[in-house]
Amino acid sequence: MLELKHISYVVGDKVILNDVNLKTDDRFVAITGPNGSGKSTLVKIIMGLITPTAGQVIFNGEDITGDPINVRADKGISFAFQQPVRFKGLRVGDLLKLAYRGEKNVVEACEILRDVGLDPRLYRDRELNDTLSGGEMKRIEIAMAAARGSALSLFDEPEAGIDLWSFQSLIRIFEALYAKTAGSILIISHQERILNIADKIIYLKNGTVECFDERDAVLSYIAAVQKKEAQRA
């Protein structure tokens, strides 16, 4: 379903991604790796938020490298931002209605907030401004991605910036999403509990794919790498 061919992203003399090649049609794939390894850049390239300096993004057999963000959205890709975007004046209900492509009215669209532990009646008319906490914004962001029900849902570190209590329910949300949705999930995460529910894991380091395999194989690989690094230290 998703194929990346020779994807590179270079800014000045800094190589962020170097000849990334990937092919996946798995249901739940996690991307992990050290900070600065290019994980966020990679998923942003898939959504079209960043244009790669080389390479192609193939989705369902079609080259979408030149497609703008909204065209990719129409073709079945959604994206949950690591830092959800705030808007003065736009309300939670407005964006959820949009996420459902206008197929549901605001009240119906907001029912999905229950899945992320928020009461629709309290949040429907809230503005997406800085009166909402980081944790609330994050839950709403995840609800929007779930509402779209895309063939491929991209999540950029959903656990970043949320408290432990929220994190427990976050795992449940992804388990539910996995069970409910027919689409595939590609998720950047450092959290073992999220990695543990993935079918496959991509381990990215210094802008290249070091390892991409079944979950247990990659987890063993990462453990071996970490052990080696610890010994060296």
Place this chain on the structure above:
Amino acid sequence: MTETEKHILKEVAALDALPVGAYNIRSNGVSAARNTTADIDIVTKEDVSGIDIIIKPGTKNQSVHIPVIISESGLKEVVYNDFFIGADCDVTIIAGCGISNCGGHDSRHDGVHSFHVGQNSRVRYVEKHYGEGTGTGKRLMNPTTVVHLQDGAYMLMETAQIAGVDDTLRETKATLAENAMLEIHDKILTDGDQHATAKMTVDLNGKGSTCDLISRGVAKGDSFQEVNLAINGKAECRGHAECDSIIMDRGVILATPALKAECVDASLIHEAAIGKIAGEQLDKLMTLGLDEKQAEDMIVQGFLR
């Protein structure tokens, strides 16, 4: 009423038919329809053009609609409307002016509204300005609003100029007595070579008086907006002014908040921000399927809601 007039009435006062309660509909310089109630009287002024609206003390949950329609190209008028609102009232006043100018002459409406709000009364005042028409004649509006709030009175003003007004000077002056409170939510959208100036001056004269002035503006095309928000704290009081603007294309925005404290217990705050639409906001809405233009429109619409 013609179709154009009906359309304007819907734009400025959200009316499909004659409203319930008291109203005065002014069309092309004359009163086209009027209704008074037992508690709300409307009297034509004899010395100048305009009306007095007299609301009896204790009037609650009633409304007054006073929309103005101009569809004759070249019509120019200055209208004085004075509101006398007794003590302990709770009323909604819907004003607004729409100009449809399909001719070559400038049309202009200068409305001077004064409000005398009695003790402990609550007033919600909604005023919308709207212009349309294919003519080369300009659509001009210069509203002046003077507000006097007596002890414990509260007024919420929701004023908006959303489209089609070529040039406007919007002046608001208010004086607040003890424990009075004024909230103003003002929204302006300008485009093309439109020009808009909004000046608000609030004198917090009474102990415990408060005001919250919120101005939101979007300047598109080659338009120009100037916003002056001034608060004078003359007693133990609280005042807040916020001027928030989105600038697009080649628009120009000049925002000048001014605070003056004449009492050591006056607490006054202002905030002003001007910026373009953030790229990440467009990106977010595009991930939900909107193209760039649609995303921009949705952001502007939300901002000016």
